[in-house]
Amino acid sequence: MPKKITNRFSVSYLQILDENGKVDKKLEPKIPEEDLISMYRWMVLAREFDERMLKLQRQGRIGTFGPSIGQEAAHCVPACLMNEKDWMVGAFREVGARLIRGETMEQSLYFYNGYEEGSEKPKGSNILPVSIIVGAQTLHAVGVGYSLKYRNVKDAAVVTFFGDGATSEGDFHEAMNFAGVWQAPVVFICQNNQWAISLPRHKQTRSVTIAQKGIAYDVPGIQVDGNDPLAMYVAAKEALERARNGGGPTLIEAVTFRMMMHTTADDPTKYRTDKEVEGWKPKDPLIRMKKYLEYKDIWNDAMEEEMRSEVRKEIDKAVKNFEAKTGFDSSILFDHTYGDRHYTLNEEKAEFLAEQAKETANG
Numbered sequence: 546m547p548k549k550i551t552n553r554f555s556v557s558y559l560q561i562l563d564e565n566g567k568v569d570k571k572l573e574p575k576i577p578e579e580d581l582i583s584m585y586r587w588m589v590l591a592r593e594f595d596e597r598m599l600k601l602q603r604q605g606r607i608g609t610f611g612p613s614i615g616q617e618a619a620h621c622v623p624a625c626l627m628n629e630k631d632w633m634v635g636a637f638r639e640v641g642a643r644l645i646r647g648e649t650m651e652q653s654l655y656f657y658n659g660y661e662e663g664s665e666k667p668k669g670s671n672i673l674p675v676s677i678i679v680g681a682q683t684l685h686a687v688g689v690g691y692s693l694k695y696r697n698v699k700d701a702a703v704v705t706f707f708g709d710g711a712t713s714e715g716d717f718h719e720a721m722n723f724a725g726v727w728q729a730p731v732v733f734i735c736q737n738n739q740w741a742i743s744l745p746r747h748k749q750t751r752s753v754t755i756a757q758k759g760i761a762y763d764v765p766g767i768q769v770d771g772n773d774p775l776a777m778y779v780a781a782k783e784a785l786e787r788a789r790n791g792g793g794p795t796l797i798e799a800v801t802f803r804m805m806m807h808t809t810a811d812d813p814t815k816y817r818t819d820k821e822v823e824g825w826k827p828k829d830p831l832i833r834m835k836k837y838l839e840y841k842d843i844w845n846d847a848m849e850e851e852m853r854s855e856v857r858k859e860i861d862k863a864v865k866n867f868e869a870k871t872g873f874d875s876s877i878l879f880d881h882t883y884g885d886r887h888y889t890l891n892e893e894k895a896e897f898l899a900e901q902a903k904e905t906a907n908g
């Protein structure tokens with residue numbers, strides 16, 4: 546029996562700078578040179594910082610952490626486009642974006658060493674603490690977005706980051722639903738890095754794209770080459786403008802790859818092949834951005850060397866400051882979980898302090 550088609554849906558894909566650094570002239574955005582260089586510098590800083598943290602972790606100088614190596618364009622570029630009034634509600638794999646928003650490297654190091662002080666974000670940075678609960682932050686983002694709308698805060702948007710695995714969680718679907726219904730100013734950025742710990746993308750969802758998950762909620766979705774800084778720039782700029790101008794939410798699927806382990810507690814060689822990883826190496830967002838800067842004739846080897854050395858010095862300084870700091874207060878763990886502290890938490894805190902005092906007295 547012939548059926549009437551009521552709607553047709555489609556998903557667009559955006560790539561502007563291909564793997565060889567060749568730019569699609571028709572789609573190339575006009576970005577001021579200093580902004581291009583600044584974006585590249587942030588991406589390099591995120592990469593160098595991750596590499597240093599990997600070493601620190603292996604030396605037992607910080608705790609567990611999840612590197613974002615290979616995913617820098619997907620989160621650093623949108624963060625560079627955010628303004629002071631915007632909010633960032635992230636997961637655990639976008640340390641670069643948090644630094645761009647004003648978190649210090651010292652604070653990131655506190656966080657990855659288990660100190661609560663690392664969750665205390667600088668005033669005015671508008672960053673919510675890292676969400677370890679996969680996908681839960683998307684609901685927080687819609688809450689913040691709805692609040693901005695309710696309070697009539699102009700020119701402000703919320704950017705929430707999450708992984709491909711998070712899009713199989715109920716939280717994500719509830720968040721998308723309410724973002725759509727309330728037309729909340731939220732930019733959902735899925736860093737589709739192909740893996741959720743040891744689970745490959747094809748084993749956790751049958752959806753051909755992640756972007757199409759927006760269609761069910763009437764949230765415009767776009768699939769973007771997440772290793773292409775120019776495509777991420779264009780997609781994030783459009784989504785942020787839509788949100789800030791009352792046009793509601795957007796879902797951006799940034800197609801990228803997790804080049805390293807899930808976290809330092811895991812060994813990816815147990816579940817994926819070197820061949821797969823090798824295949825993604827030429828798609829590296831940093832190589833691509835560097836090629837673009839060279840093509841624009843605004844970058845050379847001497848500048849690269851100088852910038853890398855500056856960045857490494859900044860990281861050295863942060864590590865030194867972090868390791869010199871003492872007097873962390875583990876009892877503040879009880880202070881910031883809720884706006885108002887429940888009496889049971891007060892009791893637990895008192896018990897914890899008494900226990901700590903006993904341990905100190907016993908040496």
Ligand SMILES: Cc1ncc(C[n+]2csc(CCOP(=O)(O)OP(=O)(O)O)c2C)c(N)n1
Nearest residue numbers: 638677678679708709710711738740741742
């Ligand atoms: C609700 C919940 N379930 C399970 C976990 C354990 N866990 C931590 S990260 C992760 C995979 C997340 O994958 P994805 O969303 O793709 O993000 P990625 O780690 O790849 O950045 C899982 C299952 C968790 N933290 N929270």
Ligand SMILES: [Mg+2]
Nearest residue numbers: 708709740741
């Ligand atoms: Mg993932």
